[in-house]
Amino acid sequence: MKWSEICIHTTEEAIEPVTNILYEAGAGGVVIEDSQDLQKEWPADAESTYSLDPADYPVDGVNVKAYLPVNSFLGETVEEIKQSVNNLLLYDIDLGEGRLTFSEHNEEEWATAWKKYYKPVSVGDKFYISPTWTDFHPEDKKRQVIELDPGMAFGTGTHPTTVLCIEALEDYLPNHADVLDVGTGTGVLSIAAAKLGAHHVLAVDLDSVAVQSATINVKLNKVQDIVSVRQNNLSDNITGTYDVVVANLLAELVIRLSEGGVADCIKKDGLLIASGIIKPKKELVAQALTQSGLQIIDERVSGDWVALVARKAV
Known part of the structure; x- marks a missing residue:
């Protein structure tokens, strides 16, 4: 099955409303590429870190990517997404460029590629947040682990x-x-x-x-x-x-x-x-x-x- 990747380049402020629009349009998953992630200090233990590739991230702002099945309704759905995103301006939400692009991907490629964006991270003083598919064994036993499946709703909790x-x-x-x-x-x-x-x-x-x-x-x-x-x-x-x-x-x-x-x-x-x-x-x-x-x-x-x-x- 082929999927169309819808990419909206926007601002941090607009992440959640744009994400909501994409899910309402029937998105099968969402990936958030935030340029600020490249500046974060991730935990130093080897189990929860890996090298982030700057090529995967926008120079500035945020890419919100969603995946829709390629079918006869895709054109109408894309137009509805565009209109809904533009309507956010009525609520004084800064969309930045608000640029929308799309490309096609095979299901097998999409099903594994998006997972590279998620990894265990420490949050606050008492928690790690870890994706469910990671066999994560934290070194800091004082922290509790929250396991999340981030493919279903709004991000990974970080x-x-x-x-x-x-x-x-x-x-x-x-x-x-x-x-x-x-x-x-x-x-x-x-x-x-x-x-x-x-x-x-x-x-x-x-x-x-x-x-x-x-x-x-x-x-x-x-x-x-x-x-x-x-x-x-x-x-x-x-x-x-x-x-x-x-x-x-x-x-x-x-x-x-x-x-x-x-x-x-x-x-x-x-x-x-x-x-x-x-x-x-x-x-x-x-x-x-x-x-x-x-x-x-x-x-x-x-x-x-x-x-x-x-x-x-x-």
């Missing part, structure tokens, strides 16, 4: 927005906490919370592909007795209250979450950990959180990304 959330969970998650993970994607934050000692985690996502992926990853990590996964739009119709709500979303969705009454889901003195916020939109998000009755107590930065930790005081 994007700066996700890392910021995990670091905040390490620092702020109370013992035996009840946690709500809004926009769970692969489920990585829910799994991290469970491994950090959460009592119960509810993981929600509007995208059925993400729900399926999170469910699989929760079982892979043997935390299904702690983590429940279901399809839901943000915090709409969520009953009960939580010690911690974690939301790794776009800035616009964090604002919508705030305006939608997420504070009602948080216990007194409970926390909201919000990430996916590009620096220029930090103040807008901070204002929305404050107006919703939350007090910002911490700000964390990684490159162009910001995570905010806010407390519900009353």
Whole structure:
């Protein structure tokens, strides 16, 4: 079977909405080639490193690549993708070049080639994140391993927005906490919370592909007795209250979450950990959180990304 590789050259800010568009179009997998990966310091142990080839990465920005079967509907699908990507400009999302190109690949070539982009990495102070097909034996026994199948939803859990959330969970998650993970994607934050000692985690996502992926990853990590996964739009119709709500979303969705009454889901003195916020939109998000009755107590930065930790005081 032949697959068409759709490549969109864009910015870090646009990774998640572009990825979502591609999955909604029926993509069979997504690869993210981020030029900043070439500048990262990867773990030094031989089991988790290898040489990255600069030729595989864009000079700047990000390539988001998706794979669609070559069939009679491909032309229409590509046009729909183009239109949906262009529509992101209506939400003030910086697309950069937003250039779309495509090429054809055999199924056998695609099925193995994309895996070279993923490897075990250390995240925060307490975790390794490892792709499921890697026989990974960490040297640091104090770190727990989160296994992910990154081919199903939004990346491998090593994007700066996700890392910021995990670091905040390490620092702020109370013992035996009840946690709500809004926009769970692969489920990585829910799994991290469970491994950090959460009592119960509810993981929600509007995208059925993400729900399926999170469910699989929760079982892979043997935390299904702690983590429940279901399809839901943000915090709409969520009953009960939580010690911690974690939301790794776009800035616009964090604002919508705030305006939608997420504070009602948080216990007194409970926390909201919000990430996916590009620096220029930090103040807008901070204002929305404050107006919703939350007090910002911490700000964390990684490159162009910001995570905010806010407390519900009353």
